[in-house]
Amino acid sequence: MLVIGAAVSGTAAARLARDRGHTVSVYDQSEKAAAGLRSEGFAVVTGAWDRTQLRGVDAVVTSPGVPEHAPPLVDSAAANIVVWSELEFGARHLGAPYVAVTGTNGKTTVTAMTTSMLTESGVGAVSAGNIGTPVSSIVDGDHEVVVIEASSFQLRYIDTFHPKVAAILNIAPDHLDWHGTAAAYMEAKARIFENMNRVDRLAYDVDDEGSVALAARAAATTIPVSASTVPEGGAGASGSELVFRDHRYPLPTADRSYVADLAFAAVLATEAGATEEGIRRSLARFSPGPHRRELVGTIDGVMFIDDSKATNPHAARAATTSYERVVLIAGGRNKGLDLSGIVGPTVLHLVAYGEAGAELAAGSDVPMTVVVEFDAAVEAARRVAEPGDVVLLAPGCASFDQFSGYGERGDRFAALVLAEVAK
16 A cells, blocks of 8 residues: 655655554655654655555555646546545544544534534534544544544545535535646535435535535435525524524524524534534534634724635635635635635725736736735734724635744734734
């Protein structure tokens, strides 16, 4: 077996494969990334890819960071060698049933909240997958339910992956630099229900066109979810309450995006064995994760909100509609997406920065400032904002032109704002 990629997912897959008796080799371009596995005694090849590395290989396990157009995967397909994602490989060895969550935005929140609801109900649940813990690393744990965040990268190379309960949160074009086309991205997401049948349950968002379209193709029994109403047979909002079946729960937030996330979590957790009291306790403790519409500080009547996690146009526009008067900081590295829809009706001024700055400016007709450096963008936003405005960091792009990830970008935003607060 050949494992492609020696980072967290690849390391977990390599260890699991060896533990299960496979002869394992590992390929990664980076010698630094592969050093850990080499020190563990794995056969490791680094540097430029050579297709001869496929000799004698009967299966390839690929890490999510390796795009499907990468030479190792193209050559594997040409040689008719089966390719599995780490998600697929890990799931094949799970002894516990699993719940799966996919969608363009909100996956991490729904995964974490579903796990919390189950845990509060006394169910031994653990989160895994795209949330940060490879499935391959938890297969030997004593778990009653595994809640898996499944990205399009991971779903692209599944085979037998079969959640008993799953959710498609929303679908908007994303990661086209990886998948190539919006259609390919959609098809990868659709694989979440590929092996599901009528006795399985699939939750979908009735207010999201992409989610509705994919759910209509599924053989699973579908459960509608809404942030604005209570659909028949499904879950949704009624005033300040979350309703699912005969249960009513106080909502801890009025933000439509989070209401939908919480409704999805309640459906998944209920179907996986959570109790009413467990769901109620978990909802009472809900708070968005870091860099998700997080209030950093207020300066002269202007609120500064960090939503650095909004790394695609769909998420960024959703963030802007949560506030009435927005000075939007957007930019970074585009992932091959149409950025013209980022600026919603509540945006008063756009501050565009980074590699995508000029592209954002060309697609917008609001007053704007275009800069290169992120620090300059925050300063420009502070200058143009007036009391009652919200300076919102919702980039709509990846962070990798100037940062190692959205977390570092959000931390830098917070540092700059808090330095001004302290003056």
